[in-house]
Amino acid sequence: MIGDSDHVAAGPAWRCPTDGDPWPCPPFRALPATEQVARLLTVYAHQAVRDLRHAADPVEPTDTVRRFLGDLSDADAKRVALRLLRTRQPIADPPPTYPHRPMRPLWRCSACRLPWPCEPARRGLLAAYPGRRDALLRHLVSLKVEAQTTLTRLGSPPTPAQLDERFVAWARAHDPAES
Structure with missing residues (x-):
């Protein structure tokens, strides 16, 4: 059910x-x-x-x-x-006009086919959350959990550390002054 x-x-x-x-x-x-x-x-x-x-x-x-x-x-x-x-x-996807969107359930970029979030997607996410790092991190953690669930169902689960590096660590390390 x-x-x-x-x-x-x-x-x-x-x-x-x-x-x-x-x-x-x-x-x-x-x-x-x-x-x-x-x-x-x-x-x-x-x-x-x-x-x-x-x-x-x-x-x-x-x-x-x-x-x-x-x-x-x-x-x-x-x-x-x-x-x-x-x-x-x-979690809502980025707007349809934005080319670097996640392709579910594979979690690859719809534009460049790299693992999502790719560099352009990361820049877009930072631009979408100016001065709101906590909100961005909450959003990314939710996406990480969703990706872990779907990738596990597909039989190709990355490790939790790999998912954290891919989805969250880059945003934690980003200096808000650079935005």
Whole structure:
């Protein structure tokens, strides 16, 4: 059984985060319509819980869960809200206009075919996170975890040290004054 957010994509790339196919991918289309709607509502609820709890007029996560997923008991709404707050969301790819994007599931650059992030991708990531090294590192660690999972499934897992060097170490070592 696939998870609630498996095979559910978001922009700007609109590719399935599980298999890399254009979305909606065949596994998602094969689901009954009611399950497709339930998965989409869960994904939207995930984002809404995070967004609305920090809005100018904050909304309790349990109220957001009820708004998206229907009439739930207090205990069920709390359990779902906590689960949504604890799980990470899929990471968006760079904009489609940027040529050095990751090709999933191989984690190679779509432009130069080198292991991603290649040098141009690294420069683009640094430019996308000016003065926000912590946010860049969080983003890269999330991508590293995603790459480790998919590359392991493909049977060619790099070591954790190799993945750390490839995805994170270069950003830790970068001097923010050089940006």
